[in-house]
Amino acid sequence: MKKFVNDPKDFVAEMLQGLALANPDTLVYVPEYNLIHRSDAPSDERVTIIQGSGSGHEPAHVMTVGPGMLTAACPGDVFAAPPVDYVYETIKRLASSKGVLLIVNNYTGDRMAFEMAQEMASAEGIDVRTLFVDDDVAVQDSLYTVGRRGVAGNFFVMKAVGAAAEAGADLDELVRIGEKVNAATRTMGLALTACTPPSKGTPLFDLEPDKVEFGVGIHGEPGRMRVELASADQMVNDLVEAVATDLQVTGADRLALMINGLGGTPISELYLAYGIAHRAITAGGAQVTRSYVGEYCTSLDMAGLSVTAVRVDEEIEQLLAAPAEIAVRVF
Amino acid sequence: MKKFVNDPKDFVAEMLQGLALANPDTLVYVPEYNLIHRSDAPSDERVTIIQGSGSGHEPAHVMTVGPGMLTAACPGDVFAAPPVDYVYETIKRLASSKGVLLIVNNYTGDRMAFEMAQEMASAEGIDVRTLFVDDDVAVQDSLYTVGRRGVAGNFFVMKAVGAAAEAGADLDELVRIGEKVNAATRTMGLALTACTPPSKGTPLFDLEPDKVEFGVGIHGEPGRMRVELASADQMVNDLVEAVATDLQVTGADRLALMINGLGGTPISELYLAYGIAHRAITAGGAQVTRSYVGEYCTSLDMAGLSVTAVRVDEEIEQLLAAPAEIAVRVF
Numbered sequence: 001m002k003k004f005v006n007d008p009k010d011f012v013a014e015m016l017q018g019l020a021l022a023n024p025d026t027l028v029y030v031p032e033y034n035l036i037h038r039s040d041a042p043s044d045e046r047v048t049i050i051q052g053s054g055s056g057h058e059p060a061h062v063m064t065v066g067p068g069m070l071t072a073a074c075p076g077d078v079f080a081a082p083p084v085d086y087v088y089e090t091i092k093r094l095a096s097s098k099g100v101l102l103i104v105n106n107y108t109g110d111r112m113a114f115e116m117a118q119e120m121a122s123a124e125g126i127d128v129r130t131l132f133v134d135d136d137v138a139v140q141d142s143l144y145t146v147g148r149r150g151v152a153g154n155f156f157v158m159k160a161v162g163a164a165a166e167a168g169a170d171l172d173e174l175v176r177i178g179e180k181v182n183a184a185t186r187t188m189g190l191a192l193t194a195c196t197p198p199s200k201g202t203p204l205f206d207l208e209p210d211k212v213e214f215g216v217g218i219h220g221e222p223g224r225m226r227v228e229l230a231s232a233d234q235m236v237n238d239l240v241e242a243v244a245t246d247l248q249v250t251g252a253d254r255l256a257l258m259i260n261g262l263g264g265t266p267i268s269e270l271y272l273a274y275g276i277a278h279r280a281i282t283a284g285g286a287q288v289t290r291s292y293v294g295e296y297c298t299s300l301d302m303a304g305l306s307v308t309a310v311r312v313d314e315e316i317e318q319l320l321a322a323p324a325e326i327a328v329r330v331f
Numbered sequence: 332m333k334k335f336v337n338d339p340k341d342f343v344a345e346m347l348q349g350l351a352l353a354n355p356d357t358l359v360y361v362p363e364y365n366l367i368h369r370s371d372a373p374s375d376e377r378v379t380i381i382q383g384s385g386s387g388h389e390p391a392h393v394m395t396v397g398p399g400m401l402t403a404a405c406p407g408d409v410f411a412a413p414p415v416d417y418v419y420e421t422i423k424r425l426a427s428s429k430g431v432l433l434i435v436n437n438y439t440g441d442r443m444a445f446e447m448a449q450e451m452a453s454a455e456g457i458d459v460r461t462l463f464v465d466d467d468v469a470v471q472d473s474l475y476t477v478g479r480r481g482v483a484g485n486f487f488v489m490k491a492v493g494a495a496a497e498a499g500a501d502l503d504e505l506v507r508i509g510e511k512v513n514a515a516t517r518t519m520g521l522a523l524t525a526c527t528p529p530s531k532g533t534p535l536f537d538l539e540p541d542k543v544e545f546g547v548g549i550h551g552e553p554g555r556m557r558v559e560l561a562s563a564d565q566m567v568n569d570l571v572e573a574v575a576t577d578l579q580v581t582g583a584d585r586l587a588l589m590i591n592g593l594g595g596t597p598i599s600e601l602y603l604a605y606g607i608a609h610r611a612i613t614a615g616g617a618q619v620t621r622s623y624v625g626e627y628c629t630s631l632d633m634a635g636l637s638v639t640a641v642r643v644d645e646e647i648e649q650l651l652a653a654p655a656e657i658a659v660r661v662f
Contacts, residue, residue: 001635002523002540004563004600014563015599018606022622058599192333209333232335232345264595266632268346268389269335275349291353301634302595303333 001201008198014053023327026309036062037072044097047165047174050090050101052082060297068324069162078117078197079219081109087117090254093142099127099171103152106134129171131178132316135185137246138215152260152297153185155207163322186247188239189306191216194243195299218299236276239307247309251285265305277307290320332532339529343386354658364417367393368403374427378496378505381421382434383413391628399655400493409528410550412440418448430456430458430502436481437465460502462509466487466516468577468616469546469554482549483591483628484516484639487534494653520637522547528631567607570638578640582616589639592628596636608638621651
């Protein structure tokens with residue numbers, strides 16, 4: 001295993017230590033709960049927004065904490081849902097009088113942890129609501145999921161509700177916005193290689209040199225089918241077709257379009273893929289009004305990418321365009 | 332070769348098409364010269380800043396064009412210096428009455444192209460100056476270089492002169508600032524794996540499963556030595572020691588510290604490495620006042636990272652903190 005790792009058991013804790021050291025003024029790290037939160041939270045000026053999920057998907061979600069995005073994140077170990085007490089403690093510590101919004105990608109383990117924590121916190125009088133994200137069109141049920149999986153499209157839900165919360169919207173309004181954005185969002189991904197979890201030390205699944213996993217999940221779950229490695233044009237066009245078909249894109253639509261790298265694919269290839277996806281999805285007259293290219297929700301060092309399209313209206317566009325500031329910093 | 336590529340000959344052009352499609356309002360793409368420039372350039376309000384270099388190092392430099400950073404970039408093919416006429420045409424098209432600043436990472440091919448283009452443009456009365464960047468402490472001379480190589484520390488030169496140019500500084504002042512930042516910057520990298528250029532289709536060099544290249548160049552050039560794969564602590568501490576020794580870091584120093592991913596290493600590992608580097612470089616009392624973690628100058632899909640330290644003063648800190656906006660967008 002060629003990785004920057006010490007003891008694999010310390011992988012997540014050491015990553016979070018680095019994140020905290022790189023952002024000493026803006027983030028607070030609470031090691032007991034893998035908790036990263038805004039240093040200016042909680043605030044009764046705005047609803048608290050929390051997302052957990054397993055680690056290994058960075059920047060989601062610990063590196064998307066900041067003004068206009070998440071209030072806090074409390075990840076589990078690599079590809080493991082956070083324990084219930086992480087979520088419960090995070091809710092308790094960060095609760096605002098305006099309430100708490102939980103965002104949960106649709107995996108059985110995550111749902112269980114967040115639903116139990118919500119119940120415990122609600123019993124203590126904290127106003128908690130939950131948004132489930134299920135943007136992945138690849139498969140209906142999956143290894144760790146009943147219903148569709150939540151993947152990179154989750155970014156748009158976080159961004160929209162984060163912007164609204166920053167502007168003072170109440171909890172009902174955030175739930176309305178989050179459900180609206182999730183309903184307008186579709187994603188599908190493709191793996192060129194498997195990823196290697198630090199504690200396993202070997203690739204999570206076998207993928208032949210001439211094959212790709214079409215519709216892969218972000219934990220290496222099987223997709224729709226294993227197909228031949230093909231040209232970028234063919235692979236990306238196939239992803240766009242799956243997404244656009246499910247979203248029922250028409251020539252009248254305005255869209256946000258994202259190419260999300262899965263961790264091991266360089267940004268040069270992501271931009272090349274973006275060009276293909278943009279041409280394909282606008283061929284029938286739809287307009288792309290906002291573009292996103294980079295890593296948003298990864299699968300450790302997996303080579304591959306996903307395509308996300310969001311049908312936007314003026315409200316969603318304004319929320320996506322609002323300023324936000326997170327740990328991943330170019331400057 | 333598992334990559335998102337069509338015909339390898341079109342790799343750079345298709346990447347630039349994607350970049351332009353993702354940034355229709357802010358960037359202009361001129362296919363004949365691989366030229367990406369700010370849509371609001373040239374402007375006689377500010378010096379024009381141009382960087383070229385080979386492709387394969389993205390986001391450097393085509394994705395670092397924008398307000399507060401580069402005015403334009405004109406890359407060559409993957410790992411190949413831009414042809415002289417690309418540089419010359421870019422200077423001619425983007426020249427400002429305040430002059431043109433070229434930034435060149437120190438490689439023989441790049442120096443040749445930029446020096447010839449500068450001569451041609453100067454003969455036509457354009458005021459052109461050049462900054463050479465040579466921050467890599469790994470080796471004195473290298474495969475493609477006499478003297479030290481220019482690598483990820485180049486970001487700090489771009490950022491500082493970009494901020495000064497945006498504020499209206501003249502060409503002499505930009506040269507002074509750029510030389511000062513370059514003199515205060517040191518980098519060293521390490522490869523866990525080789526990279527695979529699209530046109531070659533196989534890894535650029537052989538690296539045994541239990542070995543790493545300590546001091547690797549961003550085109551796969553040999554470093555100081557090939558050593559055993561070790562813990563993250565040991566590998567990152569060794570890089571920090573090389574950088575800190577060369578920069579002669581003392582307990583009185585204020586530093587900017589960067590962990591730069593080489594393309595195939597996920598951001599989780601980069602933050603883990605940042606924590607190690609931060610602890611190591613501050614152990615003697617030096618302070619880190621600005622932190623950078625991510626991909627700044629890559630080597631296609633190479634797994635690995637580099638550590639950069641910059642000795643900063645108030646002037647450099649202010650220039651680094653100034654706002655800037657480039658194509659790589661999280662929001």
